[in-house]
Amino acid sequence: MDRIPILKMGPYLLVTIQVDLYDRLALTLENDLISMVSKTGARGVLIDISAVSIVDSFMGRILGNIASMSRIMDAETVVVGMQPAVAITLVELGLTLQGVYTALDVEKGMELLQNKIGIIENPEDEDEEVPNDDID
Amino acid sequence: MMILTKDAMQIVREQDVVPFRNRVKELATKIGMSLVNQTKLITAASELVRNMLKYANGGKVLLEIISKNAQTGVRLTFVDEGPGIADVQQAMRDGFSTGKSLGLGLPGTKRLVNEFDIKSKLGEGTTVTITHWKNGR
Numbered sequence: 454m455d456r457i458p459i460l461k462m463g464p465y466l467l468v469t470i471q472v473d474l475y476d477r478l479a480l481t482l483e484n485d486l487i488s489m490v491s492k493t494g495a496r497g498v499l500i501d502i503s504a505v506s507i508v509d510s511f512m513g514r515i516l517g518n519i520a521s522m523s524r525i526m527d528a529e530t531v532v533v534g535m536q537p538a539v540a541i542t543l544v545e546l547g548l549t550l551q552g553v554y555t556a557l558d559v560e561k562g563m564e565l566l567q568n569k570i571g572i573i574e575n576p577e578d579e580d581e582e583v584p585n586d587d588i589d
Numbered sequence: 590m591m592i593l594t595k596d597a598m599q600i601v602r603e604q605d606v607v608p609f610r611n612r613v614k615e616l617a618t619k620i621g622m623s624l625v626n627q628t629k630l631i632t633a634a635s636e637l638v639r640n641m642l643k644y645a646n647g648g649k650v651l652l653e654i655i656s657k658n659a660q661t662g663v664r665l666t667f668v669d670e671g672p673g674i675a676d677v678q679q680a681m682r683d684g685f686s687t688g689k690s691l692g693l694g695l696p697g698t699k700r701l702v703n704e705f706d707i708k709s710k711l712g713e714g715t716t717v718t719i720t721h722w723k724n725g726r
Contacts, residue, residue, distance in 0.1 A: 473607055473610065475603060475604060475606055475607050476603050476606070477603060506628065506631075507610060507628065507631050507632055507635060508632070509632050509635040509636050509639065510636060510694060510697065511639060536628075537625075538624045538625045538627070538628035538629075539628060541625055541628070541629075542625075542628045542629050542632045542701065545629065545697075545700050545701055546632060546636075546697040546698075546700065546701060547683060547696070547697045547700065548697070
């Protein structure tokens with residue numbers, strides 16, 4: 454059976470969808486991702502759809518489901534790389550992808566995930582905090 | 590109006606959806622439709638074919654390239670022999686669904702294409718015809 458590969462990278466799961474999804478493949482991905490979140494304790498899921506030329510309401514619902522399910526399991530989902538034509542079509546169709554974070558590309562998506570999860574990569578950032586001045 | 594090419598495809602199972610979408614894409618590309626208009630048409634077609642599988646266990650789609658007033662377009666006719674829609678007006682409203690879906694299928698599809706027509710008879714089936722012109726207008 455066809456499967457979309459899920460890669461683990463630190464606290465993240467990465468998925469690149471390279472084929473046009475048919476329903477069963479999309480449902481399998483939904484299942485696989487949620488079990489992977491549970492198995493690996495991943496805190497973030499990044500789904501790259503830059504190679505996807507069509508997102509219909511079914512596919513949109515799957516993306517929404519993945520986001521809400523992983524949220525319940527304490528992981529955030531970011532969908533990245535949506536083609537402009539797909540975005541235009543989704544809005545006219547009336548699908549808002551509620552509850553799904555989106556970013557322009559993989560790089561921006563990773564940044565967003567890091568911010569959402571609160572993993573601090575540069576500890577120096579904390580130094581920016583203004584120390585309390587003694588009023589006396 | 591003139592029919593330039595005519596083709597038909599049976600849709601009986603979920604696996605037919607992707608090849609069907611590819612056929613629609615071929616036609617749209619053939620007449621030089623822009624990517625945005627192609628995407629709208631294919632998405633609309635995808636919604637309708639999904640409805641057909643879900644509510645009528647499949648059916649037949651007629652794929653045509655037509656021309657009218659020096660305009661070329663793709664016309665798709667979805668014919669099923671399913672249970673039919675009791676209240677078409679209600680089915681055309683956003684958010685209405687009998688199938689626990691988002692209820693965007695029909696009204697959303699109508700928004701995506703230039704022409705949309707639906708005829709349904711209880712116990713006999715539903716026919717949906719959509720047309721999308723090359724320039725998307």
